Amino acid sequence: MTKMSSDARVRIGLEIHCQLTALRSKLFCRCSADYRGKEPNTNVCPVCLGMPGTLPLLNRRAVEYAIMLALALNCKISKRITFYRKNYFYPDLPKNFQITQYNAYEHASVGVDGSLVLDDLNGSSKTIRIRRLQLEEDPGRLAYEGSIDTANYALVDYNRAGVALVEIVTEPDFDEPSEVRLFLNRLASILEHLGICNPALEGAVRCDANISIGEHARVEVKNINSFKDVERAVAFEITRQRSLASRGIEIRGETRHWDDARRITVQARMKEEEEDYRYFPEPDIPSIVVKEEDVEALRARMPELPYARVERFVKVYSLSSDTARILVNEKHLADLFEASTKYYDNARSIANWIVTDLKGYLERYASYDRNSKGDDGSSNSIFAKVTPRHIAELAMLVDSGKINRVTARQILQNVVASGMLPSAIVQGMDADMLSKKDELESIVNRVIEEERKAFMDALSNEKALNYLLGKVMRYSNGRADPKLALSMLKEKVADKSKGGK
Amino acid sequence: MVGIEEVRHLAYLARISIKDEELRLYAEQMDEILAYFNMLDELNVSDDVEPYRMCRAYNEMRDDVPVAFSDNVLSNAKNTKGRFIKAPKMSS
Amino acid sequence: MVGTSRFALNAYELVNEIKNGSISVEDYIASMFERIRKMDERINAYITLNEHALEEARIVDKALKGYTEWKGYSNGNGNGNSSILLGVPLAVKDNISTQGIRTTCASKMLEDYVPVYDATVVKRLKDAGAIVIGKTNMDEFGMGSTTEFSAFGVTHNPWAYERVAGGSSGGSAAALASCMAGIALGSDTGGSVRCPASFCSIYGLKPTYGLLSRYGLISYANSLECIGLMARSVLDLALMLKVTAGSDMQNDHTSIDADTSLSLDPESISPDIKGMRFATIREVVESEGIDEPVRDSMLDAISSVEQLGAIVEEVSIPSLRYALASYYTIAMAEASSNLARYDGIRYGYTEEPDGVAWNEFYSTIRGNFGSEVKRRIMLGTYVLSSGYYGRYYMKAQKARALIRDDMLKVLKDYDAIMMPTMPILPPRIGERVSDPLRLYNIDVCTVLANLAGVPALSIPYSMYNGLPIGVQFMARHLDEPLLLRIAYALESARCDKVRRCII
Numbered sequence A: 001m002t003k004m005s006s007d008a009r010v011r012i013g014l015e016i017h018c019q020l021t022a023l024r025s026k027l028f029c030r031c032s033a034d035y036r037g038k039e040p041n042t043n044v045c046p047v048c049l050g051m052p053g054t055l056p057l058l059n060r061r062a063v064e065y066a067i068m069l070a071l072a073l074n075c076k077i078s079k080r081i082t083f084y085r086k087n088y089f090y091p092d093l094p095k096n097f098q099i100t101q102y103n104a105y106e107h108a109s110v111g112v113d114g115s116l117v118l119d120d121l122n123g124s125s126k127t128i129r130i131r132r133l134q135l136e137e138d139p140g141r142l143a144y145e146g147s148i149d150t151a152n153y154a155l156v157d158y159n160r161a162g163v164a165l166v167e168i169v170t171e172p173d174f175d176e177p178s179e180v181r182l183f184l185n186r187l188a189s190i191l192e193h194l195g196i197c198n199p200a201l202e203g204a205v206r207c208d209a210n211i212s213i214g215e216h217a218r219v220e221v222k223n224i225n226s227f228k229d230v231e232r233a234v235a236f237e238i239t240r241q242r243s244l245a246s247r248g249i250e251i252r253g254e255t256r257h258w259d260d261a262r263r264i265t266v267q268a269r270m271k272e273e274e275e276d277y278r279y280f281p282e283p284d285i286p287s288i289v290v291k292e293e294d295v296e297a298l299r300a301r302m303p304e305l306p307y308a309r310v311e312r313f314v315k316v317y318s319l320s321s322d323t324a325r326i327l328v329n330e331k332h333l334a335d336l337f338e339a340s341t342k343y344y345d346n347a348r349s350i351a352n353w354i355v356t357d358l359k360g361y362l363e364r365y366a367s368y369d370r371n372s373k374g375d376d377g378s379s380n381s382i383f384a385k386v387t388p389r390h391i392a393e394l395a396m397l398v399d400s401g402k403i404n405r406v407t408a409r410q411i412l413q414n415v416v417a418s419g420m421l422p423s424a425i426v427q428g429m430d431a432d433m434l435s436k437k438d439e440l441e442s443i444v445n446r447v448i449e450e451e452r453k454a455f456m457d458a459l460s461n462e463k464a465l466n467y468l469l470g471k472v473m474r475y476s477n478g479r480a481d482p483k484l485a486l487s488m489l490k491e492k493v494a495d496k497s498k499g500g501k
Numbered sequence B: 001m002v003g004i005e006e007v008r009h010l011a012y013l014a015r016i017s018i019k020d021e022e023l024r025l026y027a028e029q030m031d032e033i034l035a036y037f038n039m040l041d042e043l044n045v046s047d048d049v050e051p052y053r054m055c056r057a058y059n060e061m062r063d064d065v066p067v068a069f070s071d072n073v074l075s076n077a078k079n080t081k082g083r084f085i086k087a088p089k090m091s092s
Numbered sequence C: 001m002v003g004t005s006r007f008a009l010n011a012y013e014l015v016n017e018i019k020n021g022s023i024s025v026e027d028y029i030a031s032m033f034e035r036i037r038k039m040d041e042r043i044n045a046y047i048t049l050n051e052h053a054l055e056e057a058r059i060v061d062k063a064l065k066g067y068t069e070w071k072g073y074s075n076g077n078g079n080g081n082s083s084i085l086l087g088v089p090l091a092v093k094d095n096i097s098t099q100g101i102r103t104t105c106a107s108k109m110l111e112d113y114v115p116v117y118d119a120t121v122v123k124r125l126k127d128a129g130a131i132v133i134g135k136t137n138m139d140e141f142g143m144g145s146t147t148e149f150s151a152f153g154v155t156h157n158p159w160a161y162e163r164v165a166g167g168s169s170g171g172s173a174a175a176l177a178s179c180m181a182g183i184a185l186g187s188d189t190g191g192s193v194r195c196p197a198s199f200c201s202i203y204g205l206k207p208t209y210g211l212l213s214r215y216g217l218i219s220y221a222n223s224l225e226c227i228g229l230m231a232r233s234v235l236d237l238a239l240m241l242k243v244t245a246g247s248d249m250q251n252d253h254t255s256i257d258a259d260t261s262l263s264l265d266p267e268s269i270s271p272d273i274k275g276m277r278f279a280t281i282r283e284v285v286e287s288e289g290i291d292e293p294v295r296d297s298m299l300d301a302i303s304s305v306e307q308l309g310a311i312v313e314e315v316s317i318p319s320l321r322y323a324l325a326s327y328y329t330i331a332m333a334e335a336s337s338n339l340a341r342y343d344g345i346r347y348g349y350t351e352e353p354d355g356v357a358w359n360e361f362y363s364t365i366r367g368n369f370g371s372e373v374k375r376r377i378m379l380g381t382y383v384l385s386s387g388y389y390g391r392y393y394m395k396a397q398k399a400r401a402l403i404r405d406d407m408l409k410v411l412k413d414y415d416a417i418m419m420p421t422m423p424i425l426p427p428r429i430g431e432r433v434s435d436p437l438r439l440y441n442i443d444v445c446t447v448l449a450n451l452a453g454v455p456a457l458s459i460p461y462s463m464y465n466g467l468p469i470g471v472q473f474m475a476r477h478l479d480e481p482l483l484l485r486i487a488y489a490l491e492s493a494r495c496d497k498v499r500r501c502i503i
């Protein structure tokens, strides 16, 4: 992201909601936490529908998960965790108040005063402060027939109502949209490592951002439903505000929504008035007294966290910290890496293969995105086929010089399609490299024949040479040894420039 | 002092429709009641007095075990469309 | 048994008659319905009668004849209570959830709401053999002390029709006093069980906060309210308590497990109060708001317990001055939030949502609350507003902590605190209803137990010109057995002086 022209400081803060998708039941009742794909209003009970006379029943594991996440984010854990009612009225909110936490009168939320270090910021590092981390219940969902503008009424589905959410609120410590992206990636990795939330599930992680420049009013951007869009929305909003400021137009403190189709922020439909949520302590939930030893017991149960894992990868497997970080940022890659080293002991080679080739492949062919919605061709289905043994074999074959990297990538595609082991594929497709000079000769000559102009350009232009090399690789179905082919092309060019004029 | 305008505003905040002709009576009554509550103001309690906690129990929690509720909990909903419940729109 | 007097039987007597075959449950329930049909036109104790009561009575009769084994409607509750209330007609206040029986809270907002589950307390009583006979009238959502704020009309006092039965559990008290039920459930947020018990000359117990599960009690003010027990005799009360008390962790995490600390065997209640120490409170005794006949009755009660060997002394609790302000601030704050759910979407009174905006729809629906409910919701909204939270709500909670501490201090030195239940005689219908603050003032003696969470019992003590007067005792947390002993002692000593029902 390029720096904006004006030097007024940009401040960005985030409010992130993560569903605790690893829970089996909702936060305050025994309905299933897995509401996705169910018929409307079939995953409900008197408690989560707010039927008269029902009482909330706090899920112990939800509290444990929230404490673990708070510890992972270096928060202080409150000695007495209490719940509050946030009073506001909305048809998808069955009680017309939300049970949440609130810190104005005491340290009530699960965690406060935490931090997360971004240590991969082009060499430098930066600490983002976490203001608080709290547990709360998700509302139900509204749907409309046709569009919201033409529908005469809303349709409510309460299946999601009461699902456990952790809300994380940061201080406005971000200066750039790219930092926001790094933070969210890091957070997603922590959630995955803790095994409490699967960020790839639709709607499992939602984000609001607040953005201000210089002394201007703060703008809230809501409705951002994927991690990728957070960076976009923030970038758009900065540009919008700078443009207003540069023209001397007042920036209004307001709530805006992210329109992901048009990729812009729009003013919220209704002017959201200054809300007074009339918080007060929830009388139906006994407070949770947290002792030091409870916290330590939970800490001891926590799986290895990303930072520790990166360090271990560097130490145990001699990876560069960059490579280690890229692996750990996506837990499934790191898991694949570690499992693959059991089949082949060249860890660095496996790591490099995963970080460059596999990851590149995923991003290109699988339209891979943490928040991708579909499962067809997504990383999930690929990982069902590509096992640690596949990865180990591919790295081994490349290292032994049996196949080159380009061929290996093709084999990967074949693995995804067939699930066959790379060694078997290699035998089947006779993938041994075209390493003899005379076997390559005819292909090189054919390319020079066809690409006369590029060949002439190559006399003075390196790029043209690369273009020719690409053609040679294509005609050889990737089986050519690129080094050998390049040296042959260079020879031909040199001959031409000596003799030809 | 609670006047007619305050009652109107409170009725709006609480989303309760009140007839105009009732506002004056509500204002008088609520003013009197709040004046009575004001005695709490004179109560001199130090900051270390812990406000009352409603419930002597603590650390009561439930295991994370799902149980489906079988009865038709929507039997009291009158405005429905298929399995959905109909509600007013949010726009104004 | 012949005539109407069998309706006046105490529950423990009735169970014996039923078990020894002198009374058929079906006949008894059928003739009870007959009686209700005749009498309730004037009293208006019931909002809804249980259409399945006769069916349930037949199930009990069948079990009695040995065709089937009585296990309760859902296999009993496993603590040996499974038939101690067999066949007893139970009146349930209409803010307590009953599966399949309309539960209105005496509000237009819930005029056709039918719960899909039973309150835990109802379920336990049914498992012990009690038969729900109907749902009783009350002040809307429990907000009132006279049962005049009901969408289903006023309940009349069976002892004097032109007077109120008290509230908010007025229907339950009136049903018992007029022998239209054997035992009854009420709820007590600031005296709602004890006030009508006192006005109708029956027993009303507000248990220790949490001793009875609140699951199924429709919330008005969560941190104050309890389901309360109402009966015409101390032994009946003891039976009900034995059946209903105890934790309910499946449904209510604020309920407390008292199985070990509470000995509730009705057989073991002794009427002996010799050597017990009772405190009266100067601020209450000297209060101007106490009617002369009530003061006289209180003095008489003091000499009665002294004759039975108890020691009575006067103490002072200055913080009581803040009790009503603290109580009403907290109750209204909690109410404003609890009642937000009645929006006409999932249940209850509704209108067509097509083409109506949410804010307008919600306000219109909520316009159907009664005036007292609206007043309390608005005041609750006010005291919770960000600018006023510290001044009202926080102060009220601190005052509450002071009052509780002061009361517990007194209860360290004394076995119980003794005072009138109500400072006045039952008012005439309409007399107090137009002046809210004057109405709130009559709760001055009862709110103390709710603020402190301690148990309190109203005992029918005397009559003045045919109007009942009760006396109230408050004890330490979970000391219900002590309250029952005191009541039993007074009941035994005054059996010829106090009537607990009219036939």
Ligand SMILES: [Zn+2]
Binding pocket: A026, A029, A030, A031, A043, A044, A045, A046, A047, A048, A049, A162
């Ligand atoms: Zn549920």
